[in-house]
Amino acid sequence: MVTENKTLDIERNIGNFFYPETHTHDAGIGLSEKTIHYISDVKQDPDWVREFRLNALRTFLSKPMPTHWASKDLEAIHFDKIRYYLSGGTQPKRSWEEVPEDVKRTFERLGIPEQERKFLAGVEAQFDSEAVYSNIKKAVGEQGVIFVGSAEGLKNHPEIFRKWFGKVIPTGDNKFSALNSAVFSGGSFIYVPPGVKVKHPLQAYFRINAENFGQFERTLIIADEGSEVMYMEGCTAPKFNTATLHSAVVELVALKGAKIQYITVQNWSNNVFNLVTKRGLAHEEAEVKWIDCNIGSRLTMKYPGVVMRGRKARGEVISIALAGDGQHQDTGAKMIHAADETTSNIISKSISIGTGRATYRGLVHVPKHLKHCKNNTECDALLINANSRTDTYPAITVRGTGNAVQHEASVSQVSADQIFYMQQRGLTEAQAMSLSVNGFVNDLVRQFPMEYSVELKRLIELEMEGSVG
Amino acid sequence: MSNSSAVLEEETAAMPQTAGILGGIQGRTDDALPAWFADQQRAAWTQFQSLPMPARTDQAWRFSNLAALDLSPYSAVGPVSEADGREILERSTGLDQISGRLVFADDHILERDVLSEKLRKTGVIFQPLERAMIEHEDLLRRHFMSQPAKLGSAKFAALHEAFVRSGIFLYVPRGVEVELPFETFHWLHAENAAIFPHTLVVADELSKVTLVENFRCTDRQRPGFACGVNDLIVGAGAKVTYVCAQDWSDRTVSFQINATAVARDAAAINLHLALGGKFSRMESLSRLTGEGARSDMLAVAVVADNQEFDARTLQDHVSPRTASDLLFKNALHDRGRTTFGGLIRVEPHAHFTDAYQKVRNLLLSDDAEANSMPGLEILADNVRCTHGATSGQLDEDEMFYFLARGIPAPIARQLLVGGFLYEVLERLPDRVLIEKLESLIATKFRAS
Numbered sequence: 010m011v012t013e014n015k016t017l018d019i020e021r022n023i024g025n026f027f028y029p030e031t032h033t034h035d036a037g038i039g040l041s042e043k044t045i046h047y048i049s050d051v052k053q054d055p056d057w058v059r060e061f062r063l064n065a066l067r068t069f070l071s072k073p074m075p076t077h078w079a080s081k082d083l084e085a086i087h088f089d090k091i092r093y094y095l096s097g098g099t100q101p102k103r104s105w106e107e108v109p110e111d112v113k114r115t116f117e118r119l120g121i122p123e124q125e126r127k128f129l130a131g132v133e134a135q136f137d138s139e140a141v142y143s144n145i146k147k148a149v150g151e152q153g154v155i156f157v158g159s160a161e162g163l164k165n166h167p168e169i170f171r172k173w174f175g176k177v178i179p180t181g182d183n184k185f186s187a188l189n190s191a192v193f194s195g196g197s198f199i200y201v202p203p204g205v206k207v208k209h210p211l212q213a214y215f216r217i218n219a220e221n222f223g224q225f226e227r228t229l230i231i232a233d234e235g236s237e238v239m240y241m242e243g244c245t246a247p248k249f250n251t252a253t254l255h256s257a258v259v260e261l262v263a264l265k266g267a268k269i270q271y272i273t274v275q276n277w278s279n280n281v282f283n284l285v286t287k288r289g290l291a292h293e294e295a296e297v298k299w300i301d302c303n304i305g306s307r308l309t310m311k312y313p314g315v316v317m318r319g320r321k322a323r324g325e326v327i328s329i330a331l332a333g334d335g336q337h338q339d340t341g342a343k344m345i346h347a348a349d350e351t352t353s354n355i356i357s358k359s360i361s362i363g364t365g366r367a368t369y370r371g372l373v374h375v376p377k378h379l380k381h382c383k384n385n386t387e388c389d390a391l392l393i394n395a396n397s398r399t400d401t402y403p404a405i406t407v408r409g410t411g412n413a414v415q416h417e418a419s420v421s422q423v424s425a426d427q428i429f430y431m432q433q434r435g436l437t438e439a440q441a442m443s444l445s446v447n448g449f450v451n452d453l454v455r456q457f458p459m460e461y462s463v464e465l466k467r468l469i470e471l472e473m474e475g476s477v478g
Numbered sequence: 479m480s481n482s483s484a485v486l487e488e489e490t491a492a493m494p495q496t497a498g499i500l501g502g503i504q505g506r507t508d509d510a511l512p513a514w515f516a517d518q519q520r521a522a523w524t525q526f527q528s529l530p531m532p533a534r535t536d537q538a539w540r541f542s543n544l545a546a547l548d549l550s551p552y553s554a555v556g557p558v559s560e561a562d563g564r565e566i567l568e569r570s571t572g573l574d575q576i577s578g579r580l581v582f583a584d585d586h587i588l589e590r591d592v593l594s595e596k597l598r599k600t601g602v603i604f605q606p607l608e609r610a611m612i613e614h615e616d617l618l619r620r621h622f623m624s625q626p627a628k629l630g631s632a633k634f635a636a637l638h639e640a641f642v643r644s645g646i647f648l649y650v651p652r653g654v655e656v657e658l659p660f661e662t663f664h665w666l667h668a669e670n671a672a673i674f675p676h677t678l679v680v681a682d683e684l685s686k687v688t689l690v691e692n693f694r695c696t697d698r699q700r701p702g703f704a705c706g707v708n709d710l711i712v713g714a715g716a717k718v719t720y721v722c723a724q725d726w727s728d729r730t731v732s733f734q735i736n737a738t739a740v741a742r743d744a745a746a747i748n749l750h751l752a753l754g755g756k757f758s759r760m761e762s763l764s765r766l767t768g769e770g771a772r773s774d775m776l777a778v779a780v781v782a783d784n785q786e787f788d789a790r791t792l793q794d795h796v797s798p799r800t801a802s803d804l805l806f807k808n809a810l811h812d813r814g815r816t817t818f819g820g821l822i823r824v825e826p827h828a829h830f831t832d833a834y835q836k837v838r839n840l841l842l843s844d845d846a847e848a849n850s851m852p853g854l855e856i857l858a859d860n861v862r863c864t865h866g867a868t869s870g871q872l873d874e875d876e877m878f879y880f881l882a883r884g885i886p887a888p889i890a891r892q893l894l895v896g897g898f899l900y901e902v903l904e905r906l907p908d909r910v911l912i913e914k915l916e917s918l919i920a921t922k923f924r925a926s
Contacts, residue, residue: 077535375869378844392859396826401854404540407869409844416852416867422859 039089042066045191048094052160052194055167065180065190072184080337082308086282091254093192093225149207154238155200156211159227162198169200173231177260177290177316185310186286189225189258196226196257201236201267210239210272210458228259232267232295239270241458254282255306261289261297265319268296274461276305276468279336283309288343291351293319300456302329303338304468312370314343317351324353329453329465331472332365332397341370341403346382346412357388358450361397362472371403375412386416391423391449393442393473423449443473498553499672499703503640511643514619515611522623522639529633538630541817541849542788546731546757552672552703554641557586562667562696570663572692573914577658578604583665583696585644585673601651604660607676610647617649621680625709625737629761629790629819634733638674638705645676645706650685652713659688659719659911666695666702666730677708681716681744688719688908693734695727695754704732712744714768719747721911723918726754728783734760740800742768749906751915752779752787753922759788766793766800775804778902778915780895780922781814781846791820793833801832807902808839809895810846821853822865828858835865840872840898842891892923 049059283306289297299313315324326342344353359367390399431441532539579591627635764773779787793802808816839848850867880890
């Protein structure tokens with residue numbers, strides 16, 4: 010094997026930088042009822058939200074860490090040392106000239122537009138986002154689509170918001186969903202009226218300044234009957250170091266015949282614990298599709314789920330994970346079949362580089378007396394170096410006849426023959442390796458919108474640099 | 479659980495018929511047992527008491543029905559009556575041609591079929607455990623309970639070690655190939671009897687041997703408890719085939735904890751057939767410790783009524799260039815329930831591992847439930863590891879084909895299920911053995 014005995018040295022520090030903290034609202038360090046009251050006061054929460062947060066805090070404190078099955082690394086999180094709320098005055102103060110050369114180079118390599126680079130570098134928090142955002146908002150607003158921050162959503166649209174908020178992912182779902190429920194701020198609220206097919210993908214990216222990249226964002230998307238919407242969050246560029254714990258909750262509700270696609274590209278810096286709960290509820294003939302790509306963070310635990318509650322509902326998870334040196338990508342999917350003729354599909358591909366560890370954890374549940382439910386799960390893992398690690402832990406429960414579930418997983422390494430072939434034709438070993446890895450994930454990367462898939466490919470090339478040779 | 483028994487006193491000569499196993503091992507004196515063994519049993523009892531009962535949050539017990547694990551009704555009991563013994567021997571029908579046979583009822587030996595002179599001369603040992611620990615103390619001390627129970631049942635392995643009083647020891651010396659299989663029968667007879675059958679197979683370098691163990695009950699309605707351990711030590715270049723055919727009563731709770739160590743260029747085939755029992759848990763661990771080692775792990779389970787079959791496996795690739803292949807098939811009737819939790823683990827530096835794991839569930843009733851957790855932990859690159867898990871039902875086209883040719887539905891179903899399970903059986907190298915297991919499965923179909 011060509012890559013054996015070579016340790017991989019990814020420059021993960023590329024793009025990790027800080028901006029000075031000058032926040033007008035700061036809930037201080039640690040978590041207590043006082044913190045919750047502070048957040049509720051600042052955000053002028055209605056009483057029910059304040060109560061909801063306090064309840065969630067109690068649930069959070071009472072729940073044990075899931076270390077009986079999850080990584081022991083979770084014990085490294087010190088909840089008393091975390092700031093749970095910061096806002097206002099986040100306008101960074103630095104000039105483009107101060108941005109380190111290598112960061113600029115990374116942006117260059119990724120092909121990020123000039124304006125966005127400035128934002129990402131923390132030079133300009135606004136860039137053009139406000140303008141683009143309002144254009145998008147105007148365009149979709151004419152169709153009756155609501156696309157606002159979650160705080161605005163719960164204030165201005167309580168009749169829709171409250172009906173679904175915390176219903177797909179109850180506070181007590183897990184310790185981290187409880188934490189999010191206690192201290193959430195930021196995130197998006199989207200409502201798509203019946204029959205409306207949103208042409209533009211809605212991007213969180215456009216409302217960055219509206220504290221979308223918060224630590225504890227809460228997103229709720231409701232697609233009413235027969236509507237369609239695509240939402241994208243994150244971006245491929247490495248992100249500056251904001252905090253060590255990111256714990257979001259994302260709830261999707263697809264009513265009869267609706268379609269929701271939710272695309273995530275996660276590239277947190279490699280000191281971040283990224284513990285996210287994402288779940289969609291698919292009603293009759295509705296479809297929820299998660300496209301999830303995890304590249305950054307120290308430990309990511311994320312298992313997007315779909316509860317198929319109506320007949321012929323469909324759930325899908327497409328997952329790509331890239332675990333570099335020192336990283337653990339613990340990702341997967343949950344498919345809960347709760348009605349007849351529901352179908353789900355999970356395709357997961359992971360790449361472990363250097364000491365990286367990629368884990369697939371899956372749950373497929375087909376309860377009693379359902380007919381004609383189908384699940385297909387495929388997970389493939391690629392190991393680049395001799396010290397790389399990959400795990401697969403699926404759990405599949407099927408009751409009754411008339412359902413079909415299949416799961417397949419394979420682990421392999423890059424074919425030495427392929428590498429040899431490419432080297433014969435003048436490619437360097439590193440280029441050949443990068444090409445192989447891109448080929449491995451290619452069919453999934455293609456499912457991303459064009460601009461994302463181009464960036465993803467470049468990003469994989471970047472990550473692969475130095476893994477060989 | 480009463481802890482008063484932790485202090486041991488060895489004064490009672492005969493075991494009281496009513497001593498529940500949770501009461502401890504006092505009064506279990508067997509003067510014939512060597513001191514080292516008695517010490518080990520005492521230590522094991524202390525360990526059993528100190529280990530916690532499995533809890534819902536234990537990953538190794540995920541999906542298991544923990545309510546089945548109440549051990550309070552069961553006791554170790556005395557020998558069966560002579561008349562019962564004769565009847566049991568009559569019912570112990572197995573293979574026609576064998577190398578040797580041992581029959582136990584409620585953990586007491588009923589019959590030992592002496593080895594042929596020819597086999598004895600080669601140095602083959604096939605005897606009850608209690609005799610082996612005196613006559614072959616060195617071998618026993620080296621291998622008895624030497625492999626840890628890693629798959630969740632450490633507590634029950636300790637219980638076994640504390641209570642074991644019989645079982646078999648099979649030793650095949652270097653280069654000896656035994657053609658005909660060895661055979662054992664372990665019967666559960668008395669109501670609420672607890673038995674702890676132990677099997678230790680040591681196959682020295684380049685030897686070859688087959689052992690078939692039958693676990694049965696005299697009365698299908700009688701409750702009982704069996705907690706067995708079978709350890710297979712396969713020396714370099716040796717070949718061991720082990721078959722466990724379990725048909726406990728409908729009210730038996732059982733554990734069968736297996737550890738197989740496969741050395742360089744050796745091959746082990748392990749087949750577990752589970753037909754009876756209310757709750758049957760099997761744990762099977764294959765450690766591939768030398769280059770070129772190979773382990774085939776096979777299981778067939780047919781569950782009906784409220785039966786539960788709970789299987790946990792680990793394919794542990796310690797050395798480079800090793801292979802393992804697991805194939806488990808479950809046929810589920812009525813409210814039957816199966817759980818499969820398997821893991822392929824490739825240790826660091828175990829390169830060129832070739833591991834395969836496949837579990838297939840055939841659901842034959844709307845109330846049946848199959849849980850599958852096929853897992854992989856790969857810490858080396860340059861490996862080929864694949865697993866698959868499927869759950870489905872009988873192919874309607876195939877059923878239609880049978881029906882169209884005038885074959886009644888129940889028979890058609892039985893043929894199809896039989897065919898489904900046959901794929902596992904046919905991995906055995908012995909034609910006679912395959913037919914024997916097929917007929918056992920067929921008996922279960924006739925009963926249901």
